[in-house]
Amino acid sequence: MIRIDSVTKRYPDGTVAVDRLSLEIPDRSITVLVGPSGCGKTTTLRMINRMVEPSEGTITLDGVDISRQPVNSLRRSMGYVIQNAGLFQHRTIVDNIATVPRLLGQSKARSRARARELMERVGLDVSLAKRYPYQLSGGQQQRVGVARALAADPPVLLMDEPFSAVDPIVRKGLQEELLRIQEELGKTIVFVTHDIDEAIRLGTMVAVLRTGGRLAQFAPPAELLSSPADAFVEDFLGADRGIRRLSFFPAQALELKKTPIVAVDSTAEQIAARTTPETPYLLVTGLDGRPLGWSEPEDLVAGDIDVARLLPYGRPFAYGTDSLRAALDGAVLSPTGWAVAVDDAGRAVGVVSQQAVGEAIRAAHAKGLTAAKVAG
Amino acid sequence: MNDFLHIPSDLQNTYSGLIVLHLREALIPVLAGLVVSLPLAQLCVRFRWLYPPVLWSTTVLYAIPSLAFFVVLIDYTGMSETTVMIPLSVYSLVVLVPAIVDAVRSVPQETLDAATAMGFGPVRRYLQVQLPIAVPTIIAGLRVATASSISLVSVGMLIGNQGALGNLLHDANIYNRPVYAVNSVVTTAVLAILVDAALVLTRVLLTPWMPRGTGRAGRKTSGDRADAAVPALEESAR
Structure with missing residues (x-):
């Protein structure tokens, strides 16, 4: 379990990105951090793999303070997916996916075999293996991004607005694919988005953050829709939350x-x-x-x-x-x-x-x- | 034709000998410049405040006439090839440092973030991610530096026999044989074009991952900015 314990991130110029945030992120489920821009959701995500160090508070992974762990091995144990995939444009698809296994010292042949296996898992045709990123569509690149994050079979997956840059139809496909993969693999996923519909669609738990990096509500999506904690959450959920809540009642x-x-x-x-x-x-x-x-x-x-x-x-x-x-x-x-x-x-x-x-x-x-x- | 390729005896060299000498005096300085520029540019990227003074220094050095360099250097390195190559190395910095700084900076932030997040240390990230992605822009800079270096070697004739093909210009003057000058100019130009073509070929071989032809304009990839910088620099190389 990832436990964020009254974490604050204050920048030298005095801006507070995250303000005394506490969250318990349950294992083997998708926890979504959602909020308007400037609510500190990405900062929070980046503190989990120490790309940003908290000013106060601690983050523990399975009871161990992450600030005491060697930073590169901590990062290699967490898959990371970002907007626009952030693929290495100078490497082939198969080598992009094989990156972390190679960093962990596995042989080239074994890493590539594993990469091909993952291409199938995320719904990519293996014939694309030797292509370069520019030859793929945005949706395909994002699938490569997900496969790359899964390559070393990390228990934790951090996803920073991974599907924001693709069109709505492709996004829906990617979301369904993620839910399917999650059903098979059961990773602990922390997912950042500004899209409340995406949060409700994907999240087992949803943390709504408000500007200034404070937690507004942390609840399962159905509860969020039925009883928003305050006017901010209600407003953020949008006008038709009553209708959307119906998604949780089977026909x-x-x-x-x-x-x-x-x-x-x-x-x-x-x-x-x-x-x-x-x-x-x-x-x-x-x-x-x-x-x-x-x-x-x-x-x-x-x-x-x-x-x-x-x-x-x-x-x-x-x-x-x-x-x-x-x-x-x-x-x-x-x-x-x-x-x-x-x-x-x-x-x-x-x-x-x-x-x-x-x-x-x-x-x-x-x-x-x-x-x-x-x-x- | 024989007349065209005839080399006056005072140069104590053959036509092909002059070409080899010319290439050596032109290319070694560019390589030396590259070796200095790579870490210098990385420092400029790392510490932003360093870049303006470095840029200013390379420009000032470029403004010093080669003759002035020679006068100082002859005391240390004599009337040698080295004396010609040192100023040429210094001149190459004015092109290479900004080219490499731009190249390294043009690597998309999300690519760097992805590398960091996957557990690349800074050195590994530089060598395995930043530098390879910067190659096209660095080579564009090398093309400008090389072309300029090949033409500048000729000034070596000012310190006697060190101008390689440039010495033919001098001989054309003293022997009143314009054909030497024509030979010098044509051969130098052909050399510059061939070396430039070799650099383009190197880039093509090193970057199979770059969009080619019409694909470049139409596709939106994360490398947009890096790609855009290349044609701009190549344009200035012509």
């Missing part, structure tokens, strides 16, 4: 209606049988079970369903893996006000109304409140 809490679903080749009897008073619309699915669109029952002519005239169904949500947020989004996007639930293969498994999503949200909140009361 499986919803009770799906399976009746109002008809296949495109249904007979008149089948259509009639599936029409009920409380479902004003029927969802038409293809022969493969995937949704095609909504229709009012009286507009459906058995044997002659015009797919082009169906109402759009918005975006379906995956019943098994998505959250209430995706379900609500689906219900809001659909002109009928009904969301479509699908299974892993994309087949429609049920439908749910905006009202039903609303009820599930109220129920989840009630449960959340009870849980918070028990915990408090």
Whole structure:
């Protein structure tokens, strides 16, 4: 465990970057430091590998004061990933990744073999091994950065805004990749970002820092969204924290209606049988079970369903893996006000109304409140 | 043609002998300048306050006429090649020191941070990260210094027989044979061009990692600044 104990960083000109910060960073999980620029988050990260020395306070790693450890071996035991990857432009991809094993005295052949193994792990094609950094896209360079940090299999990974410089789609891919790798490797990750959405998406614990380097709140993301400590945190979380909090409630809490679903080749009897008073619309699915669109029952002519005239169904949500947020989004996007639930293969498994999503949200909140009361 | 390559006997040398002598008198000073500039530039990068006085000193030294140097040096090193090469070494500093300082400074901060964070000590970081990335800009500086040195060797004729191809200029005058002058100028120019080409080739071989051709303009890499410095210096070399 990394324990930051009332650490202050004061620069010679009197600026205080970090002010009496105490944090206990749990093992084998992602702790995110988030805050506006000038909140000391990067300084805090850099104090963990002694690129910045604290003015006061101590940082211990597994109970040992890091200021008593030889600085270069301490750094080699912590992977470090930065914005723009900071790759060595004069070395090939494979040699970039092999850097720390080489510093630790491993043979060139062994280090390179390990580097190729890591390229696969972070989702890079091994054929890129002999390329140079300038020949890779920003997203690929960032993957190399992550692979390089993992090369010596360090227990700790420090990441300083690693995904800030890539476009949103690539960023999302990299975030998913990081979560997948973390699931496999279980590193202790300290992750710095200014993006609260990224913090909530990745963090097991999130530390919100305010300007001047003081800790505003340290909590799991769901708790952050449900009970921000003060106006600053609330403001920093942004306007739609209620909606975002729904990401933490599984969609499986919803009770799906399976009746109002008809296949495109249904007979008149089948259509009639599936029409009920409380479902004003029927969802038409293809022969493969995937949704095609909504229709009012009286507009459906058995044997002659015009797919082009169906109402759009918005975006379906995956019943098994998505959250209430995706379900609500689906219900809001659909002109009928009904969301479509699908299974892993994309087949429609049920439908749910905006009202039903609303009820599930109220129920989840009630449960959340009870849980918070028990915990408090 | 034979007439063109004829070397007057007072030079006591052959055509190819003069070329070898000329190259030696031109290139050794640049190498000596490089050996002095590397640590000097590193000190200037490390201690910023040192850079302005160092730059000022190299410029002042460059302003001293070679004849003045010779007058002082002849007392110590005589009418020798060394006497010619010492001022040339000093002159090379005016190009090499700023070129190396710029080169080392142009290494992106995030690259240096990454190296530090991975556990590179300062010496290892300098030799394995900073210096290799600085190579293109350093070679651009070497090209300017070398071209200038090759042309400056000729002043060695002022102290007798030490001007290599430059002595042909003197002989053209005293024997009233313009062909010697033409030979001197053409050969010196060809030498400068060939040595320059060799330096470009060296850079290409040393930097397979640099974006080439059209790729350079279109791609945004962390080496942008280093790349930009190279064409600028090369421009001044022409």
